[in-house]
Amino acid sequence: MTIVRRSLAVLLSILFIAPSAGAQDRQGHVIQRAALDRAIQERVIQEKTDRDAIVSLLRRSEVRQVAARAGLSVEKVEAAVSTLQGDDLREIARQARHVQDDLSGGASTITISTTTIIIVLLIIILIVVIAD
DSSP: OHHHHHHHHHHHHHHHHHHHHHHHHHHHHHHHHHHHHHHHHHHHHHHHHHHHHHHHHHTSHHHHHHHHHHTOOHHHHHHHHTTOOHHHHHHHHHHHHHHHHHHHTTOOSOOHHHHHHHHHHHHHHHHHHHHO
């Protein structure tokens, strides 16, 4: 009789523990999925912000003038920005922000170094697009 009681107790314990263990496993998947969704959302937002920074710089009249003198098409470069991704996108956006800050910081003229950075950015964007 004690064997039957012990077996019944073990069986009931297993039946009560099993659903809660399964629920914890499902909760873990829900948490992981939410974290993954959040990470993807953050990356999409960051990439959009980076692209916007580059396009904003390309639309400045000073940049258009430099590109025209260098014989580069800003429209082609702008179209190519949408294909950038990963490290290339982040690095070009960082440089674009730097140039944007230089131009917005009260600089009334473009210095040679800023002009050089603009031309290099335009060329890098075109090279990255052509390489892909």
